[in-house]
Amino acid sequence: MNxxxxxxxxxxxxxxxxxxxxxxxxxxGTNLLDLMKEFVMRPAALIDxxxxxxxxxxxxxxxxxxxxxxxxxxxxxxxxxxxxSYPLLTAAILAGASPQIRNMASNGGNLLQRTRxxxxxxxxxxxxxxxxxxxxxxxxxxTRQHAILGGSPxxxxxxxxxxxxxLAALGAxxxxxxxxxxxxxxxxxFHRLPDDRPEQDTTLASGELxxxxxxxxxxxxxxxxxxxxxxxxxxxxxxxxxxxxxLDIGDDGVVRExxxxxxxxxxxxxxxxxxxxxxxxxxxxxxxxxxxxxxxxVGAQGQGENNFKIPLARRAVVRALEQAVAxxxxxxxxxxxxxx
Amino acid sequence: xxxxxxxxxxxxxxxxTGAVTIGMPVSRxxxxxxxxxxxxxxxxxxxxxxxxxxVVSGTIPRGRIAAIHADAALAVAGVVEVITHLNRPRIRSxxxxxxxxxxxxxxxxxxxxxxxxxxxGQPVALVVAETFEAARYAARLVxxxxxxxxxxxxxTENRERSYKPSRMKAGFxxxxxxxxxxxxxxxxxxVRVEGEYYSGVEHHNPLEMFASTVIRSDDxxxxxxxxxxxxxxxxxYVSHVFGLGKDKVTVRxxxxxxxxxxxxRPQYQLPLAVMAALQLKRSxxxxxxxxxxxxxxxxxxxxxxxxxxxxxxxxxSAIIHEAVAETSRMEDYVEVxxxxxxxxxxCEHVRLGYHLVDLDHASPMDMRAPGAAHGVYALEVAMDELxxxxxxxxxxxxxxxxxxxxxxxxxxxxxxxxxxxYEQGAARFGWDQRSLEPGSMRxxxxxxGWGMATGIWDAMQMFARAxxxxxxxxxxxxxxxxxDIGTGTYTAMSIIAADAMGLPLEQVRFQLGDSTLPxxxxxxxxxxxxxxxxxxxxxxxxxxxxxxxLAKKLPSSPLAxxxxxxxEFSGGFVRISSQPGVAVSIIDIIAGSxxxxxxxxxxxxPNMLKQMKY
Numbered sequence: 035m036n037x038x039x040x041x042x043x044x045x046x047x048x049x050x051x052x053x054x055x056x057x058x059x060x061x062x063g064t065n066l067l068d069l070m071k072e073f074v075m076r077p078a079a080l081i082d083x084x085x086x087x088x089x090x091x092x093x094x095x096x097x098x099x100x101x102x103x104x105x106x107x108x109x110x111x112x113x114x115x116x117x118x119s120y121p122l123l124t125a126a127i128l129a130g131a132s133p134q135i136r137n138m139a140s141n142g143g144n145l146l147q148r149t150r151x152x153x154x155x156x157x158x159x160x161x162x163x164x165x166x167x168x169x170x171x172x173x174x175x176x177t178r179q180h181a182i183l184g185g186s187p188x189x190x191x192x193x194x195x196x197x198x199x200x201l202a203a204l205g206a207x208x209x210x211x212x213x214x215x216x217x218x219x220x221x222x223x224f225h226r227l228p229d230d231r232p233e234q235d236t237t238l239a240s241g242e243l244x245x246x247x248x249x250x251x252x253x254x255x256x257x258x259x260x261x262x263x264x265x266x267x268x269x270x271x272x273x274x275x276x277x278x279x280x281l282d283i284g285d286d287g288v289v290r291e292x293x294x295x296x297x298x299x300x301x302x303x304x305x306x307x308x309x310x311x312x313x314x315x316x317x318x319x320x321x322x323x324x325x326x327x328x329x330x331x332v333g334a335q336g337q338g339e340n341n342f343k344i345p346l347a348r349r350a351v352v353r354a355l356e357q358a359v360a361x362x363x364x365x366x367x368x369x370x371x372x373x374x
Numbered sequence: 375x376x377x378x379x380x381x382x383x384x385x386x387x388x389x390x391t392g393a394v395t396i397g398m399p400v401s402r403x404x405x406x407x408x409x410x411x412x413x414x415x416x417x418x419x420x421x422x423x424x425x426x427x428x429v430v431s432g433t434i435p436r437g438r439i440a441a442i443h444a445d446a447a448l449a450v451a452g453v454v455e456v457i458t459h460l461n462r463p464r465i466r467s468x469x470x471x472x473x474x475x476x477x478x479x480x481x482x483x484x485x486x487x488x489x490x491x492x493x494x495g496q497p498v499a500l501v502v503a504e505t506f507e508a509a510r511y512a513a514r515l516v517x518x519x520x521x522x523x524x525x526x527x528x529x530t531e532n533r534e535r536s537y538k539p540s541r542m543k544a545g546f547x548x549x550x551x552x553x554x555x556x557x558x559x560x561x562x563x564x565v566r567v568e569g570e571y572y573s574g575v576e577h578h579n580p581l582e583m584f585a586s587t588v589i590r591s592d593d594x595x596x597x598x599x600x601x602x603x604x605x606x607x608x609x610x611y612v613s614h615v616f617g618l619g620k621d622k623v624t625v626r627x628x629x630x631x632x633x634x635x636x637x638x639r640p641q642y643q644l645p646l647a648v649m650a651a652l653q654l655k656r657s658x659x660x661x662x663x664x665x666x667x668x669x670x671x672x673x674x675x676x677x678x679x680x681x682x683x684x685x686x687x688x689x690x691s692a693i694i695h696e697a698v699a700e701t702s703r704m705e706d707y708v709e710v711x712x713x714x715x716x717x718x719x720x721c722e723h724v725r726l727g728y729h730l731v732d733l734d735h736a737s738p739m740d741m742r743a744p745g746a747a748h749g750v751y752a753l754e755v756a757m758d759e760l761x762x763x764x765x766x767x768x769x770x771x772x773x774x775x776x777x778x779x780x781x782x783x784x785x786x787x788x789x790x791x792x793x794x795x796y797e798q799g800a801a802r803f804g805w806d807q808r809s810l811e812p813g814s815m816r817x818x819x820x821x822x823g824w825g826m827a828t829g830i831w832d833a834m835q836m837f838a839r840a841x842x843x844x845x846x847x848x849x850x851x852x853x854x855x856x857x858d859i860g861t862g863t864y865t866a867m868s869i870i871a872a873d874a875m876g877l878p879l880e881q882v883r884f885q886l887g888d889s890t891l892p893x894x895x896x897x898x899x900x901x902x903x904x905x906x907x908x909x910x911x912x913x914x915x916x917x918x919x920x921x922x923x924l925a926k927k928l929p930s931s932p933l934a935x936x937x938x939x940x941x942e943f944s945g946g947f948v949r950i951s952s953q954p955g956v957a958v959s960i961i962d963i964i965a966g967s968x969x970x971x972x973x974x975x976x977x978x979x980p981n982m983l984k985q986m987k988y
Contacts, residue, residue, distance in 0.1 A: 036511050073514045158433030 036070060039079035045086060046243060050213050052081050053241035059083050061104045061140035064131075065147040073157050074164055075148075088142075088245055091115065097251035103142030103244045107197065108133065110141055119253055121362045122278055125261035126200035128365055132270050142244035145198060145208065145224065148235065149191035149301075150272055152176060162188045163232040170232075177337035179272060182344055184300040189232030190337060193225055193302050194272050200261060202303035203278035203295040207248040212241055218248075225302030232301075254291065255280035260357035262350055263297075273298035275347045277354035281318060289313045289322075294330055294355075299347055306330050318359045320352065327351035376841040376853040379888055381597075382628045383407070383414070385864055387879040393945065394869050394879045403879070404629075404864045413629045416601040417585035421657035424587075425454060426506040427650050428513040429643065430499040431666060432491050436525035436734045439489040439498060439518055446515040447501055452508035455654060456516060457500040457646070459486045463616075463653045465645070471614040475607045475896060476638045476740070478543035480705030483737065485642040486649065491520065492704060493736045494527075495669030500646045502658065525734040529675040529700045530572075536698045536729035539706045545834075545899070546708045550716060550782055554723030556681075559692040563683030566692075567759045571680065571752035575700075576673040578741050580859075582631025584670075585661040586647040596651060598625045600644055603637035604896035606855050609889035611640040612648055628887035630859040635740040637859065638898050641670050671739030674700040674707060676748050680715070680756040683723075688766050688774040690719055695753060696727035702737040706730055709745035714830050715753045716782035719775040724782075740898065746831055754827035762812060768826055769800060780988075788833045788988040799826070834901035835985070839892035840909035841975040842871070842917050848946055848961045849881045852913065856886040856906040857897035866903050867910050874914035876943030877960070884910070892975065905978065913976035920974060921948055924967045925958045932956045 039057075043049035049059065057079035060066055069075040088104040091113050099115055110116055111127035127136065153159045153171035160169035172180055172190050180190045201221050208219040225236050238244070258281040265271040276297035282290040292313040296304040309329035316322045327348045334344045357363070378384065385404040394400050407413040432439075444456035455461075465487065466472075472482035485497050499516050503509035526532050539548075560566055587599040596618070602608045602625070609625040612618060630637060647660040662669075676699040683692035695715040701707045712726040741747075761768040773796065780787055800806070808824045809815055815822050840854040852871045858864050867884035875882070885891065894906050922941060925933045925948050933941065933948065933956070942949055947957035964972060 158431075 036076070038070075038077070040082065041079060042082040042085060046211060046245070049081050049083050049086060049243060050211065050241065052079070053243065055079070057081050059142075059243060061143050062106065062138040063143075064135050064139045065143065069148060072155055074155055083243070090246075094248065099249040101141050101247040101249065103246055104140045106137060107131070107139045107141065107144055108136040111136065117364075119251075119256055120200075120204065120249055121256060121364065122203065122259035122261055122280055123197070123200045123249070125259075125363070125365050126196045126276075126278060129261055129263040129273075129276070130196035141197075141247055144195055145201075145244065145247075146236065146238070147195055150179065150194045151191040152179075154191060163191060163228075166231075166233045173337065177339040179274070179298070180337055180340050181300050182334045182336055182340060182347070183296075183304050183331070184227045184302070185335070186228045186230065186232070188230055189228035189301065191228065191232065191301060192298055193235070193300070195303075196261070196263060196273065196276060196297060198225070199276055199278045199295045199297035199303045201247065202305045203280055203293040204252055205250055205293070207250070209245050209248060210238060210242045211245050212239060212243065216245070221303075222305060228301045235301075252280070254282040255293065257362055258283055258358045259362045260354045262354040262357060264346060264350055275299060275343055275350050277347075277350045279351070279354040279358045281313070281355065281358045283318055283359070287317050289316055289318050292326070294326060294351065296330065296347060296351070299334075299343060304330070318355070320356075323352040323355040324348075326355070376843065376851070376885070376891060378851050378883065378885060382626065382885060382887055383412070384628070384883045384885045385413075386883050387868065389880050391879040393872070393876070395873045396869060398869070400865060400869060400879065402862060402865045403868050404858070408629075415582050415585070415629050415631050416587060416599045416627065417583065417659060417661045419587045419589065419599040420659075421587070421589040423656055425502050425504065425650065425654060425656050425658045426509045427500045427502045427647055427658055427660035428506070428509040429497045429646060429660065429662065429666060430501060430513050430516045430518070431669060432494065432496040432498045432518065432520075434491055434520045434522050435494040435527060437491045437523040438521045439491065440521050441519040442499060443517040443519075444499070446517075447512035450503070450508055450512040450515065452504040453501060453512045454504065455502045455650070456512075457486065457502065457649055457653060458498065459488050462486045462649050465615055465649070466617055472611075474611045474639050475604070476544065476898075478705045478707045478737070479540070480737075483642070483702075483704055485645050493669075493702065493734055495666065496736070497642050497646060497669075500650060500660065502650045502654065527733050527735060529677060529698070529731055529733065532731045532733060533677060533698050536731045539701075539708045539728070539730050543706075543708050547710060547713060549712050549726035549728050552725040553716070554692075556692040556694050556723040556725035559723045560681050560683040560694060563691055564686060565760070565764055566681065566683040567756055567763055568679070568681045569752075569756050569759060571678040571748070571755060573673075573676050573748040573751070575675045576741060577668050578634040578636035578672070579664075579667050580632030580634055580636060583662050583664065583667060584636075584641045584643050585659065586644045587657070587659040588647045588651040589657045590651050590655065594622065596623045596648065598623065598644070598648070600625050600627055600640070601630060601633070601637055602627050602640060602644075603630065603633050603635075603857050603859055603898055604855075604894075605857070605887055605889040606893065607638075607896050608640045608644060612644065615645055616648060616652065623889075625889040626887055627857055630857060633859040634742050635744065635898060636671060638740050638896055639671065670736050671741075672736070673741040673744070673747070674709075674738035676700070676711060678711070678749070678752040680752050682756050682760045684760055684764060686764070688764055688771050690721040690775045692723040693719070693721050693753075694725045695749075696729075697749065697752075698729045698731060700735060700738060701730045701732050702735050703732045705737040706732075707738040709740065711745040711749035713782065714746055714750050717780050718750070718753065718777065718828060718830050719772075720777040720781050721775065743831060746829070750829060751827070758825065758827075765810070767810060769796060769805060772796065772826075772828060785988055792828065831900060834899045834904070835908070835980040836895035836901060836905045837977070837979050838894045838905045838909040839975065839977050840906065840913040841892050842913040842973065844875075844917055844921075844960070844964065844972040846961070846964050846970055848877065848959075848964075849883075850875055850877055851883045851885055852910055853885040853891045854894045854906050854909060855889055855891035856894040856902060858886060859897055861897070861902070863897070863902060863906070866907060870907050870910045871914050874911060874943065875917065875960075877946060881946075909976055909978035912978050913974050916974040916976055917972060918943060920972055921960060921963050924972075925963045928958065928963065928966045931958065933958060
């Protein structure tokens with residue numbers, strides 16, 4: 035057995051009171067338990083937050099939706115309000131993992147899941163994210179899954195979530211609570227680039243607890259959104275490249291607002307408002323889509339084995355935007371949605 | 375004679391299944407046990423005081439172990455021992471003792487033998503504890519210091535070092551000498567193609583993890599439940615490595631959860647579990663992790679070059695097929711990759727080559743149609759490319775070069791129904807609807823294609839023994855140390871015996887999976903039914919004759935004047951074929967004989983003279 039202390043907290047105050055000295059919160063545990071079995075993460079204690087009444091999915095007073103931190107990914111994806119107003123989020127969640135994992139995985143945990151870089155998982159190899167200062171085995175190694183944007187010499191891992199790519203495009207707000215009080219973190223600021231501290235995936239402080247995720251109103255995009263995921267298998271595989279695209283198109287066919295986020299390409303969901311601005315005020319056509327894709331990929335750098343991701347991402351952006359123009363597709367009926 | 379071994383829990387068909395004949399669809403006799411969890415696999419057998427071993431895997435590709443720090447692991451409650459090359463029990467040193475029945479030439483890997491690291495993931499220690507959880511945790515705490523040496527693991531970067539394999543392996547045929555002048559013909563040919571084909575390493579990774587449960591009796595006898603494609607191969611290996619007599623070790627594998635060739639050789643969890651059992655004088659189970667399932671044999675990385683030349687009408691004029699494959703530094707693993715290209719199509723000028731590059735890997739091993747899976751693939755892709763160069767239908771090109779005789783030997787094929795396969799496949803698929811131009815068919819936004827390829831495989835038969843015991847109640851037990859890796863051996867053999875003896879299927883048990891049973895070959899090469907099935911057929915025929923003789927001797931026997939050729943076995947009776955009402959029941963024959971049961975055994979030897987005609 036791995037020696038471990040386990041504490042089931044009754045409320046947030048109790049959970050926070052125990053959140054020190056190498057303890058980790060646990061909800062679904064779908065990623066954390068794997069990492070513990072592999073000795074990649076070795077928390078001294080687990081604080082179970084499933085009894086914290088954080089599972090609610092409910093409309094917010096000023097519009098928008100509150101997604102509880104311990105609400106399950108599957109319950110979120112199939113929730114009527116999510117399907118109606120945020121079909122992009124439904125599509126992204128259902129593109130990830132397997133039904134079994136989505137039934138267990140929590141929303142807060144999805145944000146905090148760790149990279150699936152092979153070297154991070156293999157404790158026989160150096161990895162700056164796992165053991166700071168030990169070196170990066172991915173640089174010069176097998177990099178098919180690795181970053182083309184925002185990497186550093188210390189780390190070229192990617193964030194594996196599909197859900198987070200949609201949340202980035204939706205401009206979600208993460209609500210967190212700690213002993214010091216409550217605060218809100220804009221989604222763009224929640225995950226961070228590796229720089230010289232790749233062990234730090236997010237800006238969440240140690241002992242800080244995600245209580246819920248706030249989705250701002252997005253009904254203007256509901257008719258024109260698409261989540262396109264390109265992967266090695268049609269199901270149960272992480273994205274090589276994924277694209278969340280949302281368009282608000284006026285009756286005159288001119289784009290009023292656009293959102294674009296890329297998954298599988300960086301240490302965080304990749305979003306550049308400047309690239310989105312290139313679409314606004316223009317017809318929703320291939321030339322403008324290509325320009326936006328180019329802008330989004332400025333500075334992209336392959337690692338050799340993953341050089342293909344740069345043209346792949348460029349084409350995927352254009353295709354996702356074309357799909358969004360054609361209309362939002364309901365993918366709740368089939369796990370294996372080809373989205374073509 | 376061979377008794378029913380209770381511990382094997384040999385499955386039998388459901389009551390009411392009744393009479394069967396070969397070729398009839400029948401529910402698997404082991405199906406119910408499998409779907410209800412009653413079938414027990416290697417890691418599911420237990421014993422009083424069972425210890426659990428967890429393997430510590432090495433983390434460098436090549437070098438030496440400088441030190442192993444096991445104190446932290448030994449301090450974990452429940453840990454009994456950490457076995458390494460420094461404190462293991464005595465094992466033999468000569469290569470010969472490590473050669474299992476399918477070993478290729480060279481020096482087999484010897485787990486925990488010394489401080490040498492030959493490949494990444496090699497076992498370096500076994501942590502043994504009173505519980506699996508303690509062993510798994512403690513295994514993580516073992517720290518190993520290494521002296522790292524330069525390594526080579528890339529076939530493409532080392533292909534210049536390729537050599538002709540000098541050491542051979544049973545069942546391997548080197549490429550034949552060149553026929554004609556393939557290179558000259560190719561150079562001058564009007565139509566020609568050339569291609570390089572790369573296939574990466576493939577791991578078998580069957581559903582059931584490799585596991586060995588070693589159950590030690592008070593007298594020191596070891597009964598080992600092992601994941602293997604041959605209980606007798608594992609028994610042989612353990613006896614040789616540890617110097618234990620044949621009567622000191624029994625290996626069983628009544629259920630195997632897939633293997634695909636990975637069980638053709640004993641894997642390292644077997645000697646490790648035996649080491650622990652011998653050292654600690656306890657029963658021990660060792661199960662590999664899914665990750666460790668990547669740390670032994672695999673289909674080797676292979677590079678192939680194929681050159682084809684043809685006349686404008688599609689007649690093949692030259693075939694050149696060369697392969698360079700990976701092996702380990704320890705053994706020359708060899709498989710038939712290129713020979714198929716000389717056997718499949720009629721062609722006058724053929725040159726085939728097969729070379730190896732030794733790398734710092736575990737030795738490759740046979741995996742699902744070893745050699746052919748990627749060798750025939752390369753040839754067939756080249757044939758496709760040739761067809762497009764010729765602007766000829768790919769199927770028409772195959773038919774144009776159809777070989778009625780094996781061109782490499784000038785002998786008939788043992789069986790070849792390929793023309794009929796082509797015709798049926800083309801008709802069912804609507805081949806004539808196909809657009810010839812590559813890249814011209816779409817489904818939505820995806821390019822799709824219709825293609826075809828030909829397959830070829832050897833028809834092999836080994837030797838095997840079988841025994842049969844017919845009991846007074848008319849139930850039959852047929853035994854052979856065969857294996858069922860999920861392929862249906864239990865069912866196929868039961869059907870053969872039931873059909874031969876005219877008994878309902880539920881009265882027949884086929885007992886396999888124990889090294890003390892009559893000799894059977896390793897299950898592999900798509901030859902098990904041809905081999906063991908023929909032995910079962912043979913022993914049943916002997917039993918038929920014995921029954922017939924006894925039937926004739928019965929007082930006022932209705933079969934007294936019958937000849938063997940006149941009778942048949944059906945419905946539990948021996949009957950006159952032309953007068954099915956004239957019959958004696960098998961139960962009555964045994965009762966009348968004064969015997970409690972009737973026994974026979976049979977040795978099936980392949981007819982080598984006949985085999986040489988093909």
